[in-house]
Amino acid sequence: MSDAVSTQSSTGGTPGPAGESGACPAVRLLMPALPANVALVRQALAGLTDELGVDAARAADMKIALTEACTNVVVHAYGDEPGPLEVTMAVEHGRLVLGVRDHGGGLHPLPGRDEGSPLGFGLALIASLSDELGLVGGRHGTELRIAFALDGADAPPLAVQPSAEPAPSTDGVVLRLRPPERAAPVLGRVVSLVAARADFSIDRLSDAQIVSDAIAGAAPAHVADGTLAVAIDEHEHGFDLLVGPFASGGAQRLVEDTELPGLGSLLERLTDTLAVERTGMPDGEQLRVRLLARG
Numbered sequence: 001m002s003d004a005v006s007t008q009s010s011t012g013g014t015p016g017p018a019g020e021s022g023a024c025p026a027v028r029l030l031m032p033a034l035p036a037n038v039a040l041v042r043q044a045l046a047g048l049t050d051e052l053g054v055d056a057a058r059a060a061d062m063k064i065a066l067t068e069a070c071t072n073v074v075v076h077a078y079g080d081e082p083g084p085l086e087v088t089m090a091v092e093h094g095r096l097v098l099g100v101r102d103h104g105g106g107l108h109p110l111p112g113r114d115e116g117s118p119l120g121f122g123l124a125l126i127a128s129l130s131d132e133l134g135l136v137g138g139r140h141g142t143e144l145r146i147a148f149a150l151d152g153a154d155a156p157p158l159a160v161q162p163s164a165e166p167a168p169s170t171d172g173v174v175l176r177l178r179p180p181e182r183a184a185p186v187l188g189r190v191v192s193l194v195a196a197r198a199d200f201s202i203d204r205l206s207d208a209q210i211v212s213d214a215i216a217g218a219a220p221a222h223v224a225d226g227t228l229a230v231a232i233d234e235h236e237h238g239f240d241l242l243v244g245p246f247a248s249g250g251a252q253r254l255v256e257d258t259e260l261p262g263l264g265s266l267l268e269r270l271t272d273t274l275a276v277e278r279t280g281m282p283d284g285e286q287l288r289v290r291l292l293a294r295g
Contacts, residue, residue: 077104103167134160244286
């Protein structure tokens with residue numbers, strides 16, 4: 001199967017060649033392609049659009065388009081086998097660009113003469129809601145990029161290119177934010193949804209939100225490489241947040257930075273376990289934060 005590229009602009013622009021946009025994603029999500037995880041993607045986008053001050057109606061269009069794209073991966077990319085869903089959200093040239101990628105057998109972005117549209121009516125809906133989209137697919141899966149203008153500035157054609165990267169392995173959700181100052185609205189919404197589906201009480205949901213805000217506020221000063229990564233490990237009684245990467249001593253300093261006069265560290269008071277763990281990088285570490293449902 002050969003790779004193919006298709007781009008379309010709903011504002012009449014000329015499709016351009018696939019290429020590198022040069023912009024780093026503000027948000028990257030990696031997770032199993034499961035129906036329940038589509039809601040996590042929507043919450044992350046809601047947090048980012050809140051931060052960017054996107055109009056409510058425009059933000060709703062973005063959520064619908066992203067939901068359609070992610071649902072396509074869940075339904076079609078892997079059949080009955082497990083597989084990853086990758087989502088990126090980046091501000092590029094005055095527009096918000098959403099990327100959705102799978103590593104399945106690959107959907108044909110350009111169907112054969114006797115075949116229906118590979119994404120059905122979903123692709124038409126995405127095109128009608130967005131300002132521009134690009135699609136690339138082949139042996140290594142499919143990537144869809146969707147652009148929404150944030151201002152009236154001219155922007156180069158949306159770039160999409162094939163990738164031969166191997167499929168990443170993941171058993172849980174991994175959220176990466178760059179710069180880490182973007183963490184609060186995105187991380188807060190994602191953690192709140194994870195706590196809700198763990199059947200946390202209202203009080204415990206509030207604790208989870210406070211913990212998320214405390215991490216988002218303190219972590220940027222201590223991350224090792226300008227990116228805040230949060231892995232979410234859901235289990236029977238709650239979930240763990242693995243936060244990092246930090247240089248040696250950074251995790252403990254994060255905990256200390258959440259201290260309030262007369263109360264001590266918010267993280268120590270509201271979580272069930274705090275543990276500093278080593279990572280694969282030299283002198284690297286991460287903070288494991290455990291939140292459990294309480295009766």
